[in-house]
Amino acid sequence: MAALATTINATPLLAFCWTAQHPPELASLLVAREPLVVALAAGHPLAASDTIDPVQLSHQPLVIVEREVNPWLHDHFVSQLESRGATATIHREISSLDRLLPLVLTGSAIGLTIISAAAARPFAGIVYRPFTDPSPYADHRIVWRRDNANPAVTAFIGIIRELRDTSACLPPEVPQAPETPHRGITTGGTKPD
Secondary structure, eight states: OHHHHHHHHHSSSEEEESOSOOOTTEEEEEEEEEEEEEEEETTSGGGGOSSBOGGGGTTSEEEEEOTTTOHHHHHHHHHHHHHTTOOOEEEEEESSHHHHHHHHHTTSOEEEEEHHHHHHOOOTTEEEEEBSSSOOEEEEEEEEETTOOOHHHHHHHHHHHHHHHTTTTOOOOOOOOTTSOOOOOOOTTOOOO
């Protein structure tokens, strides 16, 4: 939260972020609610499933976002799994998808990521599976200083709100990798508040 306040204070306009928590001097708008997907080595037993129930991840070695980088997002991922009955076992915390995919590929861990990251990074030997409904998710937000009277900021926020409200901010489908059959990843129908 302190890093977010520092960033927005150093930048006079606005910022995109993952956290729902922010200092009181900042306002925010939920832009999109994006489902999480499970990244698995193609040979992992769970890769044969069309969807993953979070309970199936109990005691499996998980790789998720570093708590130090974004404590709220890390805790949000873990709490969503636990609220669905999973016992989360964090194998490693990583700061990027580039670090997650090699760990998953070796079969030493299972990764969690957002559907748009999965869509942008098809990787030979890795399959992405959606969760059973209701899917765990991550929220994309835009934040700005409450006292910012810049008309460009107000206009930009209005455009983002309109795009969000017309479903233009929905995450993409995960593309089919040539080596791996596509299992019908869906966005789960979740829309922002």
